[in-house]
Amino acid sequence: MPAALPPFPKPQETVGPPELLQLGTGAAATGTEEDEPCLRADAARNRARLLEAAARLVAEHGAAGVTMEAVAAAASVGKGTVFRRFGDRTGLLMALLDHSEKNFQAALLGGPPPLGPGAPPVERLRAFGCAMLRRSIAELDLQLAAEPSAERRYTSAPRRFLRGHVALLLRQAVPDADSELLSHTLMAYLDAALVHHLTEQCGVPPTRLRAGWTDLVARVTRTEPPPA
Amino acid sequence: MPAALPPFPKPQETVGPPELLQLGTGAAATGTEEDEPCLRADAARNRARLLEAAARLVAEHGAAGVTMEAVAAAASVGKGTVFRRFGDRTGLLMALLDHSEKNFQAALLGGPPPLGPGAPPVERLRAFGCAMLRRSIAELDLQLAAEPSAERRYTSAPRRFLRGHVALLLRQAVPDADSELLSHTLMAYLDAALVHHLTEQCGVPPTRLRAGWTDLVARVTRTEPPPA
DNA sequence: ATCCCAAACGGACCGCGGTCCAGTTTTCTT
DNA sequence: AAGAAAACTGGACCGCGGTCCGTTTGGGAT
Numbered sequence: 001m002p003a004a005l006p007p008f009p010k011p012q013e014t015v016g017p018p019e020l021l022q023l024g025t026g027a028a029a030t031g032t033e034e035d036e037p038c039l040r041a042d043a044a045r046n047r048a049r050l051l052e053a054a055a056r057l058v059a060e061h062g063a064a065g066v067t068m069e070a071v072a073a074a075a076s077v078g079k080g081t082v083f084r085r086f087g088d089r090t091g092l093l094m095a096l097l098d099h100s101e102k103n104f105q106a107a108l109l110g111g112p113p114p115l116g117p118g119a120p121p122v123e124r125l126r127a128f129g130c131a132m133l134r135r136s137i138a139e140l141d142l143q144l145a146a147e148p149s150a151e152r153r154y155t156s157a158p159r160r161f162l163r164g165h166v167a168l169l170l171r172q173a174v175p176d177a178d179s180e181l182l183s184h185t186l187m188a189y190l191d192a193a194l195v196h197h198l199t200e201q202c203g204v205p206p207t208r209l210r211a212g213w214t215d216l217v218a219r220v221t222r223t224e225p226p227p228a
Numbered sequence: 229m230p231a232a233l234p235p236f237p238k239p240q241e242t243v244g245p246p247e248l249l250q251l252g253t254g255a256a257a258t259g260t261e262e263d264e265p266c267l268r269a270d271a272a273r274n275r276a277r278l279l280e281a282a283a284r285l286v287a288e289h290g291a292a293g294v295t296m297e298a299v300a301a302a303a304s305v306g307k308g309t310v311f312r313r314f315g316d317r318t319g320l321l322m323a324l325l326d327h328s329e330k331n332f333q334a335a336l337l338g339g340p341p342p343l344g345p346g347a348p349p350v351e352r353l354r355a356f357g358c359a360m361l362r363r364s365i366a367e368l369d370l371q372l373a374a375e376p377s378a379e380r381r382y383t384s385a386p387r388r389f390l391r392g393h394v395a396l397l398l399r400q401a402v403p404d405a406d407s408e409l410l411s412h413t414l415m416a417y418l419d420a421a422l423v424h425h426l427t428e429q430c431g432v433p434p435t436r437l438r439a440g441w442t443d444l445v446a447r448v449t450r451t452e453p454p455p456a
Numbered sequence: 457a458t459c460c461c462a463a464a465c466g467g468a469c470c471g472c473g474g475t476c477c478a479g480t481t482t483t484c485t486t
Numbered sequence: 487a488a489g490a491a492a493a494c495t496g497g498a499c500c501g502c503g504g505t506c507c508g509t510t511t512g513g514g515a516t
Contacts (some may be wrong), residue, residue, distance in 0.1 A: 019262040019350060040462095040463060040464065040511085040512060040513080041512065041513085042463095042464070042512070043463080043464060043465090043510070043512095046464085046465085067501085067502065067503090068502075068503065068504085069501090069502070069503090072466090072467095075468080077465085078465055078466030078467060079466070079467065079503095080464090080465065080466055080467070080504095080505080080506085080507095081464075081465055083503085083504065083505080084463095084464070084465080085464095088503075088504075089502095089503065097323060104464070107484085109508090138265065144378050144379070144512090147378050150372050150375050150420070150424070151372070151421075151422040151424070153421050153425070154421070154422065154425040154429070155425075155429070177443065177447075178436070178439070178440050181417075181426075181432075181436070181437070181440035181443075182440070182443075182444070184417070184422060184426070185413060185416065185417050185444060188413065188416030188417065188419065188422070189409075189412070189413050189416065191416065192378070193378040193379075193381055193382070194382065194416065196277075196379070197377070197381070197383075198409075198412070201382070201383070204409075208406070208409070209409070211406070212406050212409035212410070215405065215406065215409075215410075216409075216410070216448075219405075219447050219448050219450060220444075220447050220448070222447060222450070257465080268481085268482060268484075268492095268493060268494065269481095269482075269483095270481070270493095271482095271493075271494060271495095274494090274495085295471085295472065295473090296472075296473065296474085297471090297472070297473090298498095299494090305495080305496080306496030306497060307474090307496070307497065308474095308475080308476085308477095308495065308496055309472095309494075309495055309496070311473085311474065311475080311496070312494075312495080313508085316473075316474075317472095317473065317474090358490070361503055400490095457516105458515100458516080459514105459515085459516080460513100460514095460515085460516105461510080461511105461512105461513105461514100462511105462512095462513100462514105463510105463511085463513105464509105464510080464511075464512085465508105465509080465510070465511085466507105466509090466510100467506105467507105467508105468502105468505105468506090468507095469505080469506075469507105470503105470504085470505075470506095471502105471503095471504090471505105472501105472502095472503095473494090473500105473501095473502095473503105474499105474500085474501090475498105475499080475500075475501105476497105476498090476499080476500100477496105477498095477499105478495105478496100478498105479494105479495085479496095480493105480494080480495070480496100481492105481493085481494070481495085482491105482492085482493075482494085483490105483492080483493090484489105484490090484491080484492090485488100485489090485490085485491095485503100486487100486488090486489095
């Protein structure tokens, strides 16, 4: 057993509260905001530099070009620092996606209907899926690269939040169903890897993907599909 | 661009016919059969030794302990040989699952109903899911370890076959639906990583998983759930 | 201003997946 | 039987993710 308690306090990013949901102001672009709670001055500065460097690398060479060593070098920082701050490569990539994630969560919780509260649950589900598909398609390579290993795939905070949201809507729309299991099924349709496969490798147009979602929601909730 | 045509003819295993389905006799245990079409004598011998060694390592240290170098050493073979034969780690692990895969395919195509032909499509779908769940749970760690990277996850031959099967049944059961997209949704429910998460990390009992499948099939096909 | 230590740093280090290529073995041809 | 082409082999090699640990530094306490 190579077990020994890690010298790092490990991941600052993804732990947070064990339950879901934390919001932040959508302030500046990548890096320059003030959300990490208690972080030493130099640490905060390096964190910002790392995120900026990573974003630049993504823009230049795509997500595949984001090497931990490259990011460290581009930020003029030691490799260990990158891992200390973000835990692992996935953590770094997820941090890069954090802004859009926060915005999305805000829209779900407090934005205008049908995405936000105020619309009937089935309608909100439809809107949710279409928004997710749009977002996934827009950030495909990053989302794909940020996918955690199979064991951790379903335990990341953003994913849990989104699935919880779907489960909540399902509970309202179909109280008699196993909304936990059903929410996993719905989320799976929106999975980045699947979306990538269908759009890039099978040539399925986004409109058909969205139509498929609408139909799926209708079937799962045993409702009629919308007229349009 | 580091592009250069590989010195290997690359993967002999997973290519095969571009379309689905190839069957084999379920002869001996791991390794000693005669399926690879044209393989030099020593190559065939080494292939068998590698599979045997890999199976032993899985049995001893779990799928995580199956290191390419370890397999090569255990089979008294060079590391390059392992990659030449199986392409990559995923290929080796999938080869390890090949027997059960072949058996499963055979049961779907020619076995007794309701899994095989003869039963109404919805009933076959139900049986398919339950069988898949049972198989996934039985081989969880190996299935998990054999999962390809996100880009290739949906292009492996076994996966394509199974999904095609579901799409076929769906086409019969709900001719008006987009059975391609729906089949992806149904398959996603049976995904090894999800099953692992639900059973191992959330403590969902298999019976509930199967009930969830039955319910999902009923909703998707807009049929009544079975009485029992 | 000084001390002190938890926190942060950085780069040497490790293991593994994957590639390359010079040399060996098999099989085909005549 | 001999020779040549094709297929196969093995291990040195590379890059990257991730860890370790000796050193530095920020910032609260005195």
